[in-house]
Amino acid sequence: MASTRKLLTVVCFNLLLGAAAVASTQPVHAPHVIVVSVHELASQTGVEIMRAGGNAVDAAVATGFALAVVHPAAGNLGGGGFMLVRMTDSKLHFIDFREKAPAAATATMYLDSNGDVTDDPWLGYRSIGVPGSVAGLVFAETHLGKLTLAQVMAPAIRLAREGYPLTWQEARDMRDDKYLGKFPESRRIFQRDGNYYKQGEIFRQPELARTLERIASNPSDFYHGAMARELATSIQKGGGLITTNDLANYEVKERAPVEGSYRGYQVISAPPPSSGGTVLLEILNILEGYDLARSGARSAESVHLVAEAFRRAFYDRAEFMGDPDFSKIPVAQLIDKKYAAAWRESIEPEHASISKNLKRPAIFSELEQYAAAHPQPTVTSESPHTTHYSVVDAEGNAVAVTTTLNDWFGSRVTAEGLGFLLNDEMDDFAAKPDVPNSDGLIQGRANAISPGKRPLSSMAPTMVLNDGKLFLVLGSPGSSRIISTVANVLIGVVDYGMNIQEAVNAPRFHNQWIPDVLSLEEWFSPDTVKILEQMGYTIKFGVGKGDEWRGYWSDAECIGIDPKTGERLGASDVRHNGKAVGY
Numbered sequence: 001m002a003s004t005r006k007l008l009t010v011v012c013f014n015l016l017l018g019a020a021a022v023a024s025t026q027p028v029h030a031p032h033v034i035v036v037s038v039h040e041l042a043s044q045t046g047v048e049i050m051r052a053g054g055n056a057v058d059a060a061v062a063t064g065f066a067l068a069v070v071h072p073a074a075g076n077l078g079g080g081g082f083m084l085v086r087m088t089d090s091k092l093h094f095i096d097f098r099e100k101a102p103a104a105a106t107a108t109m110y111l112d113s114n115g116d117v118t119d120d121p122w123l124g125y126r127s128i129g130v131p132g133s134v135a136g137l138v139f140a141e142t143h144l145g146k147l148t149l150a151q152v153m154a155p156a157i158r159l160a161r162e163g164y165p166l167t168w169q170e171a172r173d174m175r176d177d178k179y180l181g182k183f184p185e186s187r188r189i190f191q192r193d194g195n196y197y198k199q200g201e202i203f204r205q206p207e208l209a210r211t212l213e214r215i216a217s218n219p220s221d222f223y224h225g226a227m228a229r230e231l232a233t234s235i236q237k238g239g240g241l242i243t244t245n246d247l248a249n250y251e252v253k254e255r256a257p258v259e260g261s262y263r264g265y266q267v268i269s270a271p272p273p274s275s276g277g278t279v280l281l282e283i284l285n286i287l288e289g290y291d292l293a294r295s296g297a298r299s300a301e302s303v304h305l306v307a308e309a310f311r312r313a314f315y316d317r318a319e320f321m322g323d324p325d326f327s328k329i330p331v332a333q334l335i336d337k338k339y340a341a342a343w344r345e346s347i348e349p350e351h352a353s354i355s356k357n358l359k360r361p362a363i364f365s366e367l368e369q370y371a372a373a374h375p376q377p378t379v380t381s382e383s384p385h386t387t388h389y390s391v392v393d394a395e396g397n398a399v400a401v402t403t404t405l406n407d408w409f410g411s412r413v414t415a416e417g418l419g420f421l422l423n424d425e426m427d428d429f430a431a432k433p434d435v436p437n438s439d440g441l442i443q444g445r446a447n448a449i450s451p452g453k454r455p456l457s458s459m460a461p462t463m464v465l466n467d468g469k470l471f472l473v474l475g476s477p478g479s480s481r482i483i484s485t486v487a488n489v490l491i492g493v494v495d496y497g498m499n500i501q502e503a504v505n506a507p508r509f510h511n512q513w514i515p516d517v518l519s520l521e522e523w524f525s526p527d528t529v530k531i532l533e534q535m536g537y538t539i540k541f542g543v544g545k546g547d548e549w550r551g552y553w554s555d556a557e558c559i560g561i562d563p564k565t566g567e568r569l570g571a572s573d574v575r576h577n578g579k580a581v582g583y
């Protein structure tokens with residue numbers, strides 16, 4: 001078993017290295033502008049827009065629409081996400097375009113007559129949350145872009161109409177997805193009714209091109225016009241809950257990002273309804289009390305300390321996180337450095353803690369009162385697949401976007417006649433107390449289903465400043481592993497002195513409190529693993545099970561700024577086929 005797994009990893013990693021052309025340890029250097037995303041054509045689109053006079057927001061919006069075409073498994077019109085923007089005047093914007101539960105949603109909508117969770121939260125029409133991506137991208141463009149919507153959408157329209165050659169992985173993903181074929185419109189578009197696309201074939205999406213054109217000429221059509229009616233009709237025909245009213249009532253929220261510091265660097269990240277930024281800052285606050293540089297990158301001592309910080313911050317995630325429009329989330333206490341110091345006292349230098357024995361330091365009455373009022377943690381599902389992209393323009397404006405359909409190809413439902421896939425984001429709510437999800441992720445009452453509510457996310461578009469100057473733009477997909485991936489990359493640069501590409505490439509590890517397991521990517525030294533086991537860790541390599549097992553996870557698409565030269569350093573994740581493009 002172990003040897004099969006190893007072989008698979010070697011094969012996968014070689015394929016990845018082959019596909020990525022060079023497994024470089026050096027980032028792409030660009031003097032002026034850079035875009036890093038999971039698809040070269042999408043990165044090129046962003047760069048093209050900046051060459052045409054656009055700023056980083058124009059480029060990000062163009063990249064987002066292009067990803068909806070060239071990366072349909074996760075780039076999207078039918079999903080949601082978060083955009084963090086920092087303009088050169090230091091002004092921050094956080095645009096929340098997370099999906100919302102439809103008005104007809106109820107707390108028990110996914111339970112069958114025995115009280116068991118059905119497949120509905122993650123597959124098919126009833127899993128769909130009211131999509132936010134179109135509203136979010138249009139909001140960003142009209143408020144912060146320099147060009148017109150039609151200008152920034154033109155490349156995506158062209159890519160949809162003229163098509164693009166599929167890579168081996170893209171053709172395989174469309175062919176092998178277990179569920180796409182259950183939905184006739186998805187089977188027709190992505191699987192050509194069984195005459196599957198092959199590597200190198202041109203994939204054209206005429207319905208999607210038409211939809212994009214309609215949005216470009218009249219963006220309110222998606223939520224308030226004929227397109228809203230077509231979308232709602234198509235979803236309801238399949239048994240889904242979304243109505244034209246749900247679409248008309250969707251609104252983007254501008255929120256204040258969460259902000260903190262780590263070893264003198266300023267860290268800016270996603271606020272609720274994402275847990276991403278709060279959990280990240282809690283982790284970093286706990287780690288600030290240790291000299292990780294002295295412990296050494298990925299030494300057993302470092303992995304132990306970081307894993308214990310992960311464990312504690314994820315414990316708090318389960319208890320406290322949800323949509324801030326529905327309950328007050330105690331972010332200020334959770335990211336308070338005194339709270340982190342109190343947590344540190346429970347970390348033993350040479351032994352793994354036991355997750356079920358963790359006891360929150362009772363130093364803040366706000367946290368105690370909140371926990372008393374929300375006594376039973378509930379378990380919900382967060383499943384893999386999302387995408388992140390980062391942009392920096394010539395002036396130094398920066399954008400970090402993480403966007404998702406939730407699962408790979410979302411609900412697997414394609415909106416009839418409109419050519420785009422819809423999310424299964426309802427799966428990010430807590431469907432039932434104490435039922436573990438695919439990731440075993442536990443969440444609290446603050447994340448119960450309610451009409452109009454946004455499900456809790458882990459997405460963490462993040463920026464790091466050095467002396468008030470942009471230093472890092474970070475983010476990744478990976479469900480709960482998003483947070484530990486961003487932390488791993490950030491620590492790689494700040495504590496271990498890696499360049500951004502080395503930090504992105506470096507082996508990752510993850511702990512999320514429950515299950516009480518330390519997950520490692522495959523490339524750790526056996527000596528380190530042995531020491532960690534002796535400390536009491538239960539180690540699991542990779543992620544997933546059976547055919548779906550992989551020795552690696554996430555897809556960090558990041559940028560660093562060279563503090564001396566100001567050069568933009570683009571680091572696309574070696575684990576996938578993304579690309580940093582700049583000039």
Ligand code: DON
Nearest residue numbers: 384385386457458477478479
């Ligand atoms: O919002 C979230 O946290 C999840 N829906 C994201 C899912 C994800 O990252 C999957 N990626 N591989």
